[in-house]
Amino acid sequence: METATEKLRLSQISPRIMQSEIRSMTVECDRLGGINLAQGVCDTEVPSAVVENAIKAIHDGHNIYTRLDGIAPLREAIARKLAHYNGIQADPDSEVLVTSGATGALYAACLALFDPGDEVVLFEPFYGYHVNTLLSLRIQPIAVPMAMHTWEIDFDVLRTAITPRTRAIIVNSPSNPCGKVFTRSELEQIAVLAEEHDLFILTDEIYEYFLFDGTKHISPASLPGMAERTITISGLSKTFSITGWRIGYLTANKRWLASIGYFHDLTYVCAPSPFQYGSAAGLVEMTDTFYNEMAVEYQAKRDLLCGALQDAGFTPSIPPGAYYVLADVSSVPGATAKEKARNLLASTGVAGVAGTAFFTGGRGENILRFCFAKRDADLQRACNLLRDYRA
Structure with missing residues (x-):
């Protein structure tokens, strides 16, 4: 007996809502055993x-x-x-x-x-x-x-x-x-x-x-x-x-x-x-001191990552807040930002996420987003890997 297809279907909106590129890169990073700077998981100590x-x-x-x-x-x-x-x-x-x-x-x-x-x-x-x-x-x-x-x-x-x-x-x-x-x-x-x-x-x-x-x-x-x-x-x-x-x-x-x-x-x-x-x-x-010290700690993480991205030949936009960096990665091989993200992960073991996840109209194809909310040892290792990158 054939399965009916007229009513057994996805909703009209489902094809427009796909798994986020952030989650896709996390899966790929896990598969390769890389360092995940793609997802904002905030992998630091809990008070x-x-x-x-x-x-x-x-x-x-x-x-x-x-x-x-x-x-x-x-x-x-x-x-x-x-x-x-x-x-x-x-x-x-x-x-x-x-x-x-x-x-x-x-x-x-x-x-x-x-x-x-x-x-x-x-x-x-x-x-x-x-x-x-x-x-x-x-x-x-x-x-x-x-x-x-x-x-x-x-x-x-x-x-x-x-x-x-x-x-x-x-x-x-x-x-x-x-x-x-x-x-x-x-x-x-x-x-x-x-x-x-x-x-x-x-x-x-x-x-x-x-x-x-x-x-x-x-x-x-x-x-x-x-x-x-x-x-x-x-x-x-x-x-x-x-x-x-x-x-x-x-x-x-x-x-x-x-x-x-x-x-x-x-x-x-x-x-x-x-x-x-x-x-x-x-x-x-938690007092104001906790929040102020956290901001100082994360500013140091930001500066560490932005320095490594610059050393890798990329151009980061220095953020005044949050814990992400958008960087121009035009030198990374790939026709699209998704390809560039995967090629960079394969070359360095460091995962970023395609800039097109955050833009419309074709913008963001040369941009990747990196997250620096990581434990110091993991962030330092990611920065060392990025500094060693050669396109």
């Missing part, structure tokens, strides 16, 4: 307080579902942190949602706020999960290119990108993949457009503590008049090196948060309970 309190929570029996918005100690710690660091006042009982990673926060927010056919503007180079989350929900991403290497925004182009179907602008600062940190002036100009066109601002601030050369982080929700229309997304994955724990959070006006929380519950139920306790302890016990 002991975070680990110990997660283990304690398991032994204490905190292994069942939590409230859909997360445990009270974590929500309260997030609210204090938002007030202290971000200049955002949030009620932990009605305006803070603990999520299954920042990606879970974005997904739930998009389900709650947007309809199929709506448009959301974001800046290019972009994080692929932002684009593919929108596409998976039949929301149209509209990419506004930033100037290559300087990552400056052309606000005339941004204004032109806004149409009657536009519902929001996504800001990612510090940015994955280019490390751009949006200035107060840029955020104020975006805020003017958001108010003029009555748009939401979705801001992904997961790298908010990874700041270099004296750069300062500014949360859009802290700007005058922006709190009600801003959905602030962040998490502990990068800061505490717990990317596999899936502890993110979102803060928004209570007018929006209840619906966002419902869709997060529907999709994920809750973030892992014992990991919430460990994360809460980390937020309580």
Whole structure:
């Protein structure tokens, strides 16, 4: 008996959503036993307080579902942190949602706020999960290119990108993949457009503590008049090196948060309970000194990697934030960035990811992204291998 094919098929959106090139390079790197600078796994030490309190929570029996918005100690710690660091006042009982990673926060927010056919503007180079989350929900991403290497925004182009179907602008600062940190002036100009066109601002601030050369982080929700229309997304994955724990959070006006929380519950139920306790302890016990020292440590990692890339004959764009470097690798053989990434991995044992994962319109074919959130010994070994590279 033949299998019917009319209804046994993939959805219309499935062919447009492929496994990310980042994950593909991770698989290839694992196959070859290389050093993975492709994926932002943040392979550094977890603070002991975070680990110990997660283990304690398991032994204490905190292994069942939590409230859909997360445990009270974590929500309260997030609210204090938002007030202290971000200049955002949030009620932990009605305006803070603990999520299954920042990606879970974005997904739930998009389900709650947007309809199929709506448009959301974001800046290019972009994080692929932002684009593919929108596409998976039949929301149209509209990419506004930033100037290559300087990552400056052309606000005339941004204004032109806004149409009657536009519902929001996504800001990612510090940015994955280019490390751009949006200035107060840029955020104020975006805020003017958001108010003029009555748009939401979705801001992904997961790298908010990874700041270099004296750069300062500014949360859009802290700007005058922006709190009600801003959905602030962040998490502990990068800061505490717990990317596999899936502890993110979102803060928004209570007018929006209840619906966002419902869709997060529907999709994920809750973030892992014992990991919430460990994360809460980390937020309580880590002082400003911890975050400042982390920034100094990562700036040294950045400088080490950028120096090795230059020695290899590549041209890195020095990032002021986050923990990625985009580098021009025109000298690496290959007709496409994907081929260049695989050829470099085969030649050096170091994995980067194709720049085309972060651009539209054929841009990024001579660019690779490298991650420097690695243990010192592994990063040093990768840098030594890159310095030995000869095209």
